[in-house]
Amino acid sequence: MGLPPPVVLHLEHLDVTFYFSSCWESLKVWSSRMGALSPRVFTLLLAPSVLSFFVPRREGVRSLRASIAGGDEAPKKKKILVLGGDGFCGWPTSLHLSDAGHDVTIVDNLSRRNIDTELGCDSLTPISHPEVRLAAWEELTGKKIGFESIDVAEDYDRLAALIDKERPDAIVHFAEQRAAPYSQKGEKQKRYTVDNNVRGTHNVLTAVVEADCCAHLVHLGTMGVYGYGTSGGEIPEGYIDVVLPGGREAKILHPAYPGSVYHTTKCLDALLFQFYNKNDGLRITDLHQGIVWGTNTKLTAMDDRLLNRFDYDGDYGTVLNRFLMQAALGVPLTVYGTGGQTRAFIHISDTAKCIELAINNPPQVGQPVEIFNQVAETRRVRDIADKISSMSNVPARFLPNPRQEAAENELDVSNRKFRSLGFEPTLLDDALFDEVQLVARKYKDRCIQTKILPASFWNRKRAIECKETTAPVPPPARVPPAVSSSSSSSSSKEPASPAVA
Known part of the structure; x- marks a missing residue:
């Protein structure tokens, strides 16, 4: 032998x-x-x-x-901490992971609910208190999800003690202020977004190192780290190959082009991940996610006590959900600028599925930070408005853009990594639009219509333009729609510097 x-x-x-x-x-x-x-x-x-x-x-x-x-092991039951597990993406993800048989504990300080109070605008859906939610889940499924009330950015000692005690296999990190408009609202919100997001991420990384824990950190990032200008080619997944002076080839992190304070914090997160990965060997996956639409998954729809939140306001309501809310109310859809912004989208149910895929396919010790583009497809905003308008017989109204961004852009995005793992994305279709509109119609009496309009502006110039302009912006000339399940390209009428939405 x-x-x-x-x-x-x-x-x-x-x-x-x-x-x-x-x-x-x-x-x-x-x-x-x-x-x-x-x-x-x-x-x-x-x-x-x-x-x-x-x-x-x-x-x-x-x-x-x-x-x-000769191959990876089959997925096993894992102990998972979900930081920010009470939020829009965190709650359905927690249920999805628990339903898959994992031992899940939510860590949350309910800050998103407190922001509802600050803005004077609750979730359209009447979401239950965490205790009620978790009791209902256990009653319906026999599965228990733990809950720890910890402020990840402020309660470092308690966070570190929890990680040291639980020694999780994976930590899913949603615990960040997630709205770009809110992060531009004023000096208080700008400082809070940076303090909460960057400090919270650093606390998690430090706690994992100090506990000598081999947990795999899965972070919810954003496509906005790349910028939403016209790139001139496909946006790769995290890294680009370059030739340095002298002819040496290297693979580097994609340059960052943040378009808001919120997106800037995600870029800073990415740099922290690179350092702790190289210095301490931490296993990290960063998911650059597109705009999330929808509200419920099959699990959150099981019982009214499990309902997920539905944000429709100008700060937290994502563009597609805002349009569907306005269609349900029969009021004009508010499109910012020309509507020529092309964006990446993903349904809320796919967010949970992709996170499970990332957990089950971790990088090994010594490997670089793994980066996935977590998107299903790309669409131009005005094309989405046209689609919903034709479905609902509600017209679109073009308003001055409160954001500092390119009026038109192309967006060509790679999502091959998740595709290679078997991800079959949920695409924008009439059936799912109807599902979301049913939710919007059911709870429309809870909607405050004035809250749908923009309430945060990127700078003084934008604020003045938006507040002084009372007449709608004329709709732009029609151009062919840009639709793709893996990438998209839309014509740009003028050169655009990288900008984010």
Whole structure:
């Protein structure tokens, strides 16, 4: 029998290569009783015991054993912390992960609900208190989700103690102020967004390092880190290949073009991830997500006590949900500027599915930060307005744009990584529009119509233009719609610098 091939262990910055030849004598007895051992069987028998000496962490042994066997292990039950699990994306994701059999604990300080009070605008859907939600989930499914009231940005000691105690397999990080308009509202909101988002992310990273925990961090980022100008080509997933002065080739993080304070915090998050990945070997996946639309998933729709929130206001209501709310009310759809902004979209149910895919496909210790573009398709805003307008017989009204951004842009986005993992995106279609409109119609009496209009402006110039202009902007000339399930391209009438929505 020949010797098996060498096994190379990547232990952060140390490569260890060794052969199993020294152990051959001890296997002669086994060989006489079991027959000739193939190199593959030899490796599988010996690897677990030897590797336990070189790699003390269970995760390292498990992942390496799987790679030696020739493939990844089947998904197993994991202990998962969902930071920000009471929010718009966090709540349905928590239910999805619990339904898949994972041990889920939500960590939240209910800050999003407090912002409702600040803005004087509640969720359109009457969302239940976390205690009621979690009790209903356990009653309906027999599955329990834990809850810890912790401010991730302020209560570092409690966060660190929880991570050290629970030693989760994965941490899903939603615990950030998520609205670009809110982050531009005023100095208070700008400072809060930076303090909460950047400090919170850094606290999570530091706590994982101090606990010596091998948790896989899955972060909800944004497509906005790339900017929404005309790139002239497909936006890759996180990294680009460049040639440095002198001719050396390198792979670097895609340049950041944030278009709001909120998007800037996500860019700063990305730099923190790069540092802690290289310095401390943390396993991190950053999901650059498109605009989320929809409200419920099949799990949140099981019972009224499980309903997800539906934001329709000018600060937190995403463009498609705002249009559907206005259509349900029979009032004109408010399109900002020319409506020529092309954006990436994803349904709320797909957000939960993609996060599970990311959790089940973590990077290994020593690998770079994994970055996915978490998008289903791209559409031009005015094309969406046209579609909803034709469905509902409600006209569109073009208003001055409160944002500092390009009037028109192309957007060509790669989402091959999730596609390669079996992701089948939910696309914008009439049936799902109808589903969201049913929710909007059911609870329309809870809607404050004036809250749908923009209430935050990117700078003084935009604020003056929006407040002084009472007449609608004339609608632009029609151009062919830009629709794609993996990328999109829309014509740009003028050169546009990178800008974000």
